[in-house]
Amino acid sequence: MRADIRIYVTQDCPSCKEVIRYMERYKERTFRPFEVLDVGYNKLHFQEMLELGGFATPFIIVNEHKLHTFDEALLDRLLEDDHG
Amino acid sequence: MDKLWYLSRISLFESLPPEDLEQIDKMAPMTHFNKLPKNTVIQQPDSTVEGLFIVKEGKVRLYKLNADGKQFTVGILGPGNMFGEVHFISLGTKGLYIETVEETLICSLTKNQFENFLLQRPKLAIKFLQILSDRLQEKEELLERIALGNLQDQVLYLLVKLADKFGIPSEGGMVKIDMPLTHQELANMIGATRESVTVVLHDLAKENIVITGRMNIQVHLSKAKEHLANKLDEV
Numbered sequence: 320m321r322a323d324i325r326i327y328v329t330q331d332c333p334s335c336k337e338v339i340r341y342m343e344r345y346k347e348r349t350f351r352p353f354e355v356l357d358v359g360y361n362k363l364h365f366q367e368m369l370e371l372g373g374f375a376t377p378f379i380i381v382n383e384h385k386l387h388t389f390d391e392a393l394l395d396r397l398l399e400d401d402h403g
Numbered sequence: 404m405d406k407l408w409y410l411s412r413i414s415l416f417e418s419l420p421p422e423d424l425e426q427i428d429k430m431a432p433m434t435h436f437n438k439l440p441k442n443t444v445i446q447q448p449d450s451t452v453e454g455l456f457i458v459k460e461g462k463v464r465l466y467k468l469n470a471d472g473k474q475f476t477v478g479i480l481g482p483g484n485m486f487g488e489v490h491f492i493s494l495g496t497k498g499l500y501i502e503t504v505e506e507t508l509i510c511s512l513t514k515n516q517f518e519n520f521l522l523q524r525p526k527l528a529i530k531f532l533q534i535l536s537d538r539l540q541e542k543e544e545l546l547e548r549i550a551l552g553n554l555q556d557q558v559l560y561l562l563v564k565l566a567d568k569f570g571i572p573s574e575g576g577m578v579k580i581d582m583p584l585t586h587q588e589l590a591n592m593i594g595a596t597r598e599s600v601t602v603v604l605h606d607l608a609k610e611n612i613v614i615t616g617r618m619n620i621q622v623h624l625s626k627a628k629e630h631l632a633n634k635l636d637e638v
Contacts, residue, residue: 388513390514391513
């Protein structure tokens with residue numbers, strides 16, 4: 320069972336690091352868990368990302384919402400709506 | 404008219420020189436071992452993907468479908484080319500299908516990364532302007548070519564464009580277009596039928612301007628350009 324909030328990442332991807340840092344700060348405030356899945360090495364995670372329509376990292380899932388890039392303002396809004 | 408417009412955009416996505424892309428490369432280094440398989444549809448017209456993306460390895464094809472379901476290729480992006488839409492910049496890929504042509508690796512850039520990058524490098528911003536201006540000029544040339552040219556000119560012009568962008572030198576002054584291309588795919592790119600493109604390619608092969616093989620095409624660039632220049636003089 321996957322978490323509602325997931326980030327599909329690769330190592331050495333600066334945007335991935337940014338979004339992970341962002342989510343860690345979010346988790347400290349809200350205690351909501353999130354899942355980080357490596358798609359660079361893990362074939363199953365990669366396949367899962369493809370099936371969800373992801374094609375580049377970081378690929379961010381918030382419930383049914385899919386973000387193909389890390390847009391902080393948009394993610395702020397999504398998480399607020401989702402939590403709220 | 405639509406067809407002309409789509410065709411004229413084939414040259415819209417010329418990549419920046421490698422040295423200018425090195426910095427962008429550092430922002431989105433390549434670490435995947437897993438690549439997107441060939442023929443993965445990345446974007447459909449009704450669901451434009453937000454973000455800025457760079458093709459790191461492989462190629463993607465941008466295309467539209469007309470009412471009859473016929474494909475018009477708008478552009479082919481190779482390594483170093485960018486595509487995408489964010490609210491402050493449009494790379495002209497809205498409302499298109501984007502599909503991988505071969506195994507491909509794509510990375511995303513955040514808006515901030517891209518903005519800061521350009522702000523710190525005014526020269527690169529100027530280069531973007533140059534590219535835009537070149538696009539305009541090419542578009543005018545192409546419109547003229549299509550308005551006045553026959554199918555042979557269109558095919559030849561397309562092959563020259565593809566060879567300029569994806570060519571690798573081959574024997575006897577030929578340049579091999581480094582991507583698998585069927586006659587049908589070429590026809591899609593200029594909105595012609597496969598049969599007519601095949602006829603044109605045979606004619607060009609007889610004149611030793613192109614060599615066609617299974618899924619690959621070689622072009623004699625200087626002969627092709629000379630051919631097109633002569634045609635332009637005639638009109």
